[in-house]
Amino acid sequence: MSMAAIYISGISILGIPAEIYTYGTQFWMVLASKALVSLTMAFAYLPVFYKLQITSSYEYLNLRFNSTVRLLGSILFLTKMMLYIPIVIYVPALAFSQVTGINLHLVTPVVCIVCIFYTTLGGLKAVVWTDTIQTIMMFAALIGVVALGVASVGGFAEVWRRNEEGDRIDFFNFDWDPTIRHTFWTVAIGNYFSWLASCSINQAMVQRCLAMPTLKSARITVAILVVGIMALVSMCCFMGLIIYAYYYKCDPITRGLVHKSDQLLPFFVMHIASSMPGLPGLFVSGVFSAALSSMSTGLNSMTGVIFEDLIKPRIKKPLSEARASFLMKVIVVIIGSICVALVFVVEKMGALIQATGSLSAITAGPLLGIFSLGMFFPNANPQGALIGGLVSGSLIGWISVGTQMNMAQGVIRFPQKYVSVEGCNADWVAEYLSLTLSKDTKEIPVEAPFVLYRLSYMYYTLVGAVTTIVVGFIVSVLTGGAQHVNRDLLSPVIYPFLKRHKVEKQQNDVIKEISL
Template sequence: MSEFGLLNWVVLSAYLAVSIGIGAAMGRKVHSSQDFFLGDRSIPWWAIGISVVSTYVSALTFLGGPAWAYTDGLSVMAIHLNYPLVIFLVVSFFLPFFYNSGVASIYEYQEKRFGATSRCVMAGVFLISQTLTTAAVLYATSLVLEFITGVPVQTCIAIVTVAALLYTMMGGLAAVIWTDVVQAGILFAGAFIIVFQLLDQLPVPLATALSELKGQGMTNAIVTDLDFSNVTTVWSGVIAMTLFHVTIYGANQMMVQRSLAAKNIGDAKKSMMMMGYGAFFIYFLFIALGVLFYFFYQGKEFENGNTIILQFAAEYGFPGLMGLIAAAVLAASMSSLDSALNSMSTVSTLDFYKRFYRRDADDRHYLVVSRLFTIFWAALIIIPALMFASSTGSILEILSKLGSYFVGAKLSMFALGFFSKNTTERGLLVGVAVGFAVLIWVANYTDVAWPWYAAIGGVVNMVVSYVASRILDGTQAEYSEYTIAGQKKLFAETGRAEREGNWFVVPGRVDRQAYGLLVFFVLSIAFLVVFNLSIS
């Protein structure tokens, strides 16, 4: 602990004090459960956008990105090429549904479209999957503290949980968003310092290092092999992981809840589009770091690959760097942890407690319940976090693999809800059950790589759901009001304007601004191809 040094402790302590201070300041503005869930709808779109970015770019990226690239090279970028496509779909189809409804929980849509049971299933799937992924984030943060201070990881897990819990419980979503803004600044400051330090410490010029790395196959990001057991091909990234990430950003309470706090539909869409344009640069930064670390350390094996970036900072950093790196990783993780706690509390309160237990209590009561649920989930996620402590593989890959088991159910429920006329709740639930069974078989008895679980689960869910619906409930007379077709018909019949300013309000209409995402997607692939070809 003494090796960490006074300056590093000051840097780390200052970050924690600022985060808790923001929570206390925001807490003075929380007077109702709606304030807790959505703020007062005065938060600027750029702050919401930064929060969206920093929530998913957690310590799993800061630590796990370089660890994964250290073994698989720049091909790991294929998994993250799809964000422009993902955000294009989210802003065109998902956001208008949720924003127009004025709800705080996106799973209220499921009840309106299918029924109360499907709402409970989707909300339950979210709570289970989010518990596991948040536990992985919590473990990643605690791993940093153990590495730096020598405090056992189990103790660190408890400390980090309490710190994130304090400001989340006090300030609600507004505190989450504004602390995310601060945390993003710290995260990228730490990352850029590491980049400059690494480039300065390379024993040869960068061009020479890249040339040697190319000879070892580490700089090719576009792997076109039709091998379904290979995780990092361009096909798994662009096809399978597009479906995976659509559910993360379009059918995930933790992400969508931020956009629901925007002033208007235009701000909601702009906040999401920040991720569509920013993700490529962020992931390229961390994955390229892993490739350069491979050259720097000559491919030597680490007992735990997730500590590579920390090892480098400890060996070659200047005074205060370890404190900044610790604060950066804490910032990255806590931006995910606070978001998860707030969204899980929202879902627990609205989709279960209020829906089935106390429908007519006053708003003050629901605010108290929301804060109690925040404490409950903070305590619960500690259990799987302790289980992750025995893992030595890339936590970014582990997290992605865990999430892929749940994608099929989310994808089918929303896709069929948006586009299908004849899918009913009974058929949908049959499809979800069969989809999970098929995925268990695929995971245990085939060599198919986990990115394809999203596509397999989604296709099986949708096909079985549609067929079962026709068998059990027959043909439906017309499209539900809560489908794309139903919404367009409703807007036409009521004479409601399809636009607010320059942005479409009706689902299924593509904003002119969104087409830039498709252009950016093509340019990002072209850049990676040219980058590899230009290395001599």
């Protein structure tokens, strides 16, 4: 349940229904790759970390390559989390502000202080247990709103019928064109690599898996995680169908009742549940549970990486347990305070949901590529990993930022599904039609954007990982390759292909290196 809470944030609860409402159900096919990701993680990546029993997943990069590659991996991870956590906080705070009328800038610091407090005092154990409670709250909130929403529309069959009429039901677009924002292939294949990066090498996930007593129990935990994630994502997707079915004759965005699609779900909840005491509060609790669980997990994993990868290797004398604990608590407070400040920067951004996916790929792709290079390619060396990671990060950063700039300028637009206002107030419809007809509707010709800027953002992590592996392997070959690689540092899936004279079979070398 704690693992599920990591990946279902307030962004998911508010953003996925908005995605389904605006673009249809194609995004729902992310579920097609979830089970495959869990198998890949359980049998290809997790056994390596479990055998090494390391505190930080980035310690692996030091053992497999060198301290410079480990530093690159740690910096990429910290950058990703520092970009992600402020958005995680901001989105539900925006919903809370809309529901209650309380100032956004008052909500944000209070939430962060609570989260910093229990993360500082309790560490991983507190985070896991609060995640568990928060997951229950998420399920309760979504189930309650789904049940009331279906009843308000007139039943499941009516929800489905209205969405079919509105062309929202679109699961199997098998077009191979990689520039289409969402097709079955972009969603299934792209999500496989982005979720693999989030699960298999993520410090938060590795940290929890290594807390399990055996590898078998860790694998069972991963299997349960997949079921929980699929249930939560499915409820969020179905929520988008319910919202469209409710407003299918009067679009709230066109009507001006909400300014962004991300605000549709809280607006819908207040619309149908304002007369039902407790339900709006349950919904807000569910959204904030998602935000708090993601923030606390992020703070905890970032603290572990900073302490183990950046501070501990540079301290000559070993720290006592008490001093180490105090230092880690200080780190949590500092990171949390920085995240609070960055929320005010996030407020100025637009298109948060897609921006989150594309920006996270800048670091997710190179990280997945570096770890995969180390585990699946015995010939890879530190020079290859370092150059491959830097080239990949630069490439995806250029594509992501360039795409966002073209979207802001209106050069790149994504076709949205049809919405109707024919059921709105008659006076408003007449006013809307007069305004629409009076506008200059002549299309302004624009130059086609660069081909890579048109690539679906779902493929960014895949491109980043492949670039890292290809460049890293070529550089490794040109620089002489790796001389000796301990068997424990390689994935079990490649053991049958190993050359015996290239791989050391001494099982204790890794333990000795960690001790040193």
